[in-house]
Amino acid sequence: GEDVEQSLFLSVREGDSSVINCTYTDSSSTYLYWYKQEPGAGLQLLTYIFSNMDMKQDQRLTVLLNKKDKHLSLRIADTQTGDSAIYFCAERLNTGTASKLTFGTGTRLQVTL
Amino acid sequence: DAGVIQSPRHEVTEMGQEVTLRCKPISGHDYLFWYRQTMMRGLELLIYFNNNVPIDDSGMPEDRFSAKMPNASFSTLKIQPSEPRDSAVYFCASTFYSATNEKLFFGSGTQLSVL
Numbered sequence: 001g002e003d004v005e006q007s008l009f010l011s012v013r014e015g016d017s018s019v020i021n022c023t024y025t026d027s028s029s030t031y032l033y034w035y036k037q038e039p040g041a042g043l044q045l046l047t048y049i050f051s052n053m054d055m056k057q058d059q060r061l062t063v064l065l066n067k068k069d070k071h072l073s074l075r076i077a078d079t080q081t082g083d084s085a086i087y088f089c090a091e092r093l094n095t096g097t098a099s100k101l102t103f104g105t106g107t108r109l110q111v112t113l
Numbered sequence: 114d115a116g117v118i119q120s121p122r123h124e125v126t127e128m129g130q131e132v133t134l135r136c137k138p139i140s141g142h143d144y145l146f147w148y149r150q151t152m153m154r155g156l157e158l159l160i161y162f163n164n165n166v167p168i169d170d171s172g173m174p175e176d177r178f179s180a181k182m183p184n185a186s187f188s189t190l191k192i193q194p195s196e197p198r199d200s201a202v203y204f205c206a207s208t209f210y211s212a213t214n215e216k217l218f219f220g221s222g223t224q225l226s227v228l
Binding site: 035040041042043044045048088100101102103104105106 | 117155156158161169204206216217218219220221222
């Protein structure tokens with residue numbers, strides 16, 4: 001079945017690292033994504049990882065994928081106030097056609113001074 | 114490109130009224146998606162189109178909801194009659210399919226309040 005779970009809230013201090021976690025249940029997922037939603041806006045793609053990779057780094061962002069445990073994480077180094085937002089993980093199934101993404105519940109990241 | 118454009122940004126209506134939400138996808142994109150976001154249920158896929166044809170409408174909650182895509186540059190989501198439980202943010206998203214990856218581009222959403 002399709003079910004993507006995240007913790008609802010995370011608070012970190014400015015300058016610290018943030019780690020947002022996600023678990024998914026469908027082992028046939030091909031791509032896993034992280035989207036960011038700022039207040040009053042739509043979701044924006046942050047980064048993604050292909051299912052045959054373990055890690056992907058993109059500037060301050062590091063994505064780790066543990067396929068055995070179906071666990072995905074997003075690490076934000078040197079977290080800034082501008083990183084405050086809701087972060088969604090999403091999985092794309094290997095449907096052979098275009099993306100039908102299943103989104104997680106979203107994690108609200110609060111960055112404090 | 115201006116991105117995915119949705120209108121209106123906010124809609125307040127009374128129960129029983131018809132509501133029409135509009136979306137203009139990014140030019141050249143061949144897939145269009147309608148999502149609904151609520152606190153209780155998160156982000157739900159309602160329906161999506163490929164080349165203007167509805168592919169999967171299994172997420173449409175009930176017959177009061179309908180969606181059309183008369184051409185590649187325009188789609189509507191209609192609720193008739195509207196009910197208070199339809200209050201949510203409705204997002205439209207579009208993408209160009211790629212076998213290796215594709216990225217969804219979201220509009221800013223329509224905040225719907227049904228009183």
